[in-house]
Each structure stands twice: as C-alpha cells, then as structure tokens.
Ligand SMILES: Cc1cc2nc3c(=O)[nH]c(=O)nc-3n(C[C@H](O)[C@H](O)[C@H](O)COP(=O)(O)OP(=O)(O)OC[C@H]3O[C@@H](n4cnc5c(N)ncnc54)[C@H](O)[C@@H]3O)c2cc1C
C-alpha cells in the first residue's frame with residue numbers, strides 16, 4: 001500500500017474551486033504524518049494550465065474529450081483505475097456537487113471505507129467531521145490502509161493549499177471512456193435580470209424562521225427602509241418564496257457585504273461557507289445554540305417577528321430626521 | 322415508469338442534540354426524528370413524474386417512530402406501494418448498511434428510476450444514492466433539481482455553485498440524488514391521509530442482519546467549540562433594536 005495522499009481537483013468554468021486548495025492543505029497534514037506525497041489528480045480537456053497554483057508534490061493530469069466537463073461516469077472510471085493501481089493512503093474529494101457524486105461509487109466499487117463531511121485531518125491520522133448542520137463534531141481514526149474522504153470547507157484557508165511555484169505534472173492515461181451513461185447537454189446561466197446579491201453592501205437575509213410567505217413583507221419593509229437587499233437560505237428559496245438569484249450558500253452565491261443581517265437562519269455549514277467574507281454578521285435567532293452565533297459578531301435571541309418591525313420603525317425615524 | 326424512493330429519518334435539528342454517556346454517539350432517548358427534508362422533495366418529484374408520464378411509485382424506509390404517518394402521507398400524495406423494513410436498527414444505520422438493506426428489494430422492484438434525497442445531515446460514510454447505484458450497476462447523478470422524462474433516459478437539472486444549472490441526460494435505469502423538486506412539496510390535508518390509512522397497505526420486510534460496520538469508527542463526538550461567540554444584545558425588543566441601530570450605524574449602514 002502506498003502512503004501518498006491523492007486530491008481530486010475540482011474546478012468550474014476553468015477556475016479551480018476553493019475546496020481544491022482546502023483539500024490540498026488537509027492532504028499535506030496527513031501526508032506529513034504518513035511520510036507520503038501529496039498528489040493532485042486533475043481530470044479535464046486542455047486544462048493543464050489549471051495546475052499552476054496547486055500546492056502538491058506532483059500532479060497527475062488526465063486529458064480526454066469526455067473529461068471536458070464533469071461527468072460522474074467518466075470520473076468514476078479514471079479514478080477507480082488509478083486508485084486500484086496505486087493504492088494511495090487516502091483520496092480526498094470535495095463534499096460537493098462533484099466529489100460526492102463520485103466518492104460513493106468508488107467506495108462500493110473498490111470496497112474502500114468512506115469518511116464524509118471531513119473538516120480537518122491530522123498528521124496522527126485522526127479526522128474530524130462536522131455533521132447535523134454544524135451542531136455536532138465527530139472524531140475518529142482514518143481507516144487503514146486506504147480510505148476515501150469527502151472534505152467540507154472551513155478547516156483550512158485556501159491560501160494554505162496554494163503554491164507560488166508550479167508543481168511537476170505527469171500525464172495520466174485515460175481508460176476507455178466510451179458508452180458513458182450520462183451526457184451534459186448544456187449549462188443554464190442564472191437569471192441576470194435580478195439584483196446581484198454578491199455586490200450588495202447591506203444584506204437582509206431571511207431563513208426558515210420567517211415561517212411563511214406573508215411574513216416576508218416585514219423583511220421587505222426593513223430592506224426598503226435601510227436600502228438593503230433581501231437574500232435567503234435554501235428552504236426559503238425551495239418554497240418558492242424568493243427567486244434562486246437570492247440564494248446564499250453552497251449552491252447559491254458567496255456574498256461579502258458590510259453587514260449581513262441573518263434573520264431566522266440556523267447557520268448550517270452549507271449556508272455559512274458563503275458568508276465568511278462579510279465585515280459583520282448579525283444574527284436574530286431564538287435558539288442560542290444555533291451555529292450562526294459562532295460566526296456572528298452580534299446577535300439577539302428575540303423573535304425576529306418582533307425585532308424586524310421595530311427595527312424598521314426606528315430606521316425610518318432616523319432617515320426622516 | 323417505475324420509481325422507487327427510499328426515505329430516511331434524521332434528528333430534528335430544531336431540538337437540542339445531546340451526546341450519550343459513551344461520548345461517541347448521539348443520545349437517542351429524547352431525539353425527535355423527522356423525514357430528511359430532501360426526501361420530501363424526492364417524493365414530490367416522483368409524484369410529478371407519475372402524474373405526467375404514468376407509472377408506479379414505491380416508497381421504502383427502515384422502521385422508525387412516526388414512519389407509518391409519513392408513508393400514508395406519501396400514499397395520499399399518490400404513492401402506490403409502501404415498504405417498511407423491520408429489524409433492530411437501534412444504533413441507526415450507516416449509509417453502506419442502508420444501501421445493502423435496499424439492494425435486494427431494488428433488484429426485485431426493477432425501478433427505472435431511484436430517487437434518493439441528495440444527502441442527510443447525519444451520515445458519516447457518504448450518501449446512500451451513489452453507493453446503491455454502484456451496487457446495482459446504475460449511473461448516479463446528485464444535486465438534482467428537476468427531472469423530465471422523455472423516454473429511455475431522463476433530462477435532469479444538476480445544480481452547481483453560483484446558480485449555474487447543468488442539463489444532463491441520464492440513461493435509465495438510474496439513481497438520482499434529489500436536492501429540490503421542481504415545485505415545493507405539496508400539502509396534504511389530514512382528512513385525506515386518514516382516508517388513505519384505511520385502504521393503503523404497508524408491506525413489511527424483515528432485515529435479518531442490518532450490517533453494522535462501514536469501516537468508519539467514531540472515537541468521540543462533541544459540540545463545536547464556541548470559538549468566536551457573538552456578543553448577545555440583551556434587553557427588551559425596544560432596547561435591542563436601539564442597539565442594532567447603533568451597530569448598523571457603526572458599520573456604515575446609513
Ligand atoms: C447539498 C446541499 C446544498 C445546500 N446548499 C445550501 C445553500 O446554498 N444555502 C443554504 O442556505 N442552505 C443550503 N443547504 C441547506 C442547509 O443544509 C440548511 O438546511 C439550510 O441552510 C437551513 O436553512 P435555515 O437556516 O433557513 O433553516 P433552519 O435550519 O430550519 O433554521 C431556522 C432557524 O430559525 C430560527 N427561528 C425560528 N423561528 C424564529 C423566530 N420567530 N425568530 C428568530 N429565529 C427563529 C430557529 O431557531 C432556527 O435556527 C444545502 C444542503 C445540502 C445538503
């Protein structure tokens with residue numbers, strides 16, 4: 001069994017995703033412990049230039065037309081082959097729309113254990129995962145001799161996985177990639193007609209704590225009074241109360257306002273990963289144990305339905321005077 | 322078209338979670354369990370597909386408190402078959418074990434489409450969808466928000482960060498991890514569910530060996546350290562909103 005730690009690099013639209021750097025940083029920890037190398041694995045077509053900033057001892061680059069866009073079938077075939085051949089100590093995937101589509105297939109395909117939602121990896125082979133919407137942390141020993149891992153953001157800064165000097169790149173031959181059962185037809189762009197929440201400086205964010213669509217009026221009034229922009233967590237958007245363009249989080253937008261006012265949002269990891277660059281986060285949430293209070297600078301446990309109308313009223317008074 | 326929807330019960334995160342005396346598991350004695358919210362979307366998506374294209378929808382789940390109500394609710398929405406796995410699932414099922422529990426029944430049902438929730442918040446060994454897909458030799462696609470069904474393949478909408486959607490064609494039979502249905506899960510009046518209870522049948526299937534290990538052993542569970550806790554603004558609504566206005570002002574909101 002090898003001691004190398006593999007990282008399956010993710011990118012979208014020819015831009016390496018932050019999670020790739022986070023994984024490289026985690027892999028470095030583990031590799032230092034087991035004395036192996038950090039090996040970045042990049043799959044693509046004409047994508048070699050994406051390797052330049054990867055902090056890895058080596059890059060394996062597989063170039064093939066079927067890898068031009070993410071395809072779980074094609075990724076499965078290439079990575080399964082590689083892992084079978086080289087038996088690395090661990091293979092890191094993002095706990096993302098790409099990584100989680102593939103890691104499970106390979107886990108069953110090669111009978112390898114899988115650790116998901118991993119936040120940090122130690123040189124001692126310990127992992128810490130984050131579950132239950134960020135409310136519970138789990139510590140365990142990384143299964144030996146070989147394990148698959150899906151990594152969530154938050155444990156490392158992406159800078160830790162970036163290098164100033166391009167790593168050595170080796171070509172990796174693609175296995176037969178015919179007869180794939182999935183095919184990308186096209187990308188559909190987000191509706192550009194709406195406001196761009198990633199550019200707003202005051203965001204009034206609303207979560208499931210708002211309870212129903214009618215209560216959104218209160219939030220809209222606060223936004224109107226403050227000149228802020230309304231955005232939301234996933235459940236609010238999935239209910240159809242606000243358009244997808246207003247979604248903040250893993251599947252929505254990353255935001256960096258001066259003020260992020262989170263109303264009735266629990267602070268699940270998939271939400272919080274996208275608000276970290278806000279200057280100040282203020283949380284209104286009746287549950288003092290809600291994880292949002294771990295990232296907020298200020299907070300109140302009062303009912304948002306009481307706080308919001310009063311706040312609107314006060315802001316209006318100030319604006320009038 | 323035959324569609325199978327396996328569903329999972331997960332701890333309700335609105336409740337306080339506590340760790341048991343072993344220090345390595347959640348205390349289940351007071352735990353309130355609810356259906357994984359993505360499974361509600363998977364059920365909705367299955368019903369929508371059936372309404373448009375005909376077919377049969379089967380819901381499958383491991384026995385849990387409150388499960389029968391959820392199964393009857395699904396039947397009231399239009400599900401045709403309800404399958405409950407019975408056995409000792411005291412310690413909960415890891416995803417590898419759940420996939421194995423489901424695989425034989427899936428082989429027998431021969432669904433064209435298996436819709437799982439994209440993930441549950443409490444799994445530690447990956448999601449059942451891709452595990453099951455590999456066991457069945459089917460393709461898998463996750464983060465799916467919308468499925469249309471033109472024939473021996475489906476057209477799916479897969480979500481990428483930033484609101485980008487990829488339209489992906491998937492050959493059937495296949496497993497899809499549902500993030501969101503095309504429309505919010507429908508509401509069903511309790512009277513309708515009551516009606517269904519008298520006619521719908523829940524098929525029970527005993528699971529002899531729920532297969533415990535997934536190769537991942539937990540040594541410790543703990544709550545995240547309250548690293549940088551927020552300063553909690555105390556007082557009445559009046560006082561708190563005054564303080565909020567001050568914070569807004571300090572940070573240049575007006
Ligand atoms: C693959 C995947 C991708 C995801 N992508 C995203 C994403 O991009 N963005 C996103 O947001 N989520 C995403 N999620 C969902 C995420 O896991 C959480 O489920 C979601 O963020 C929870 O939203 P919430 O905080 O609004 O709701 P909840 O978690 O239900 O929290 C509601 C909060 O409101 C509080 N509350 C209730 N009533 C009141 C009141 N009257 N006053 C004040 N507070 C009140 C409660 O205490 C609670 O903390 C994703 C999940 C998955 C699996």
Ligand SMILES: Nc1ncnc2c1ncn2[C@@H]1O[C@H](COP(=O)(O)O)[C@@H](O)[C@H]1O
Pocket residue numbers: 326327328329357359360363381382383414416419436437438439440441442443444447448449450
């Ligand atoms: N024990 C289970 N019984 C039936 N379905 C399950 C079970 N565990 C997981 N699933 C399915 O897999 C999805 C993802 O959950 P998980 O695998 O826990 O991430 C769930 O939404 C269900 O559709």
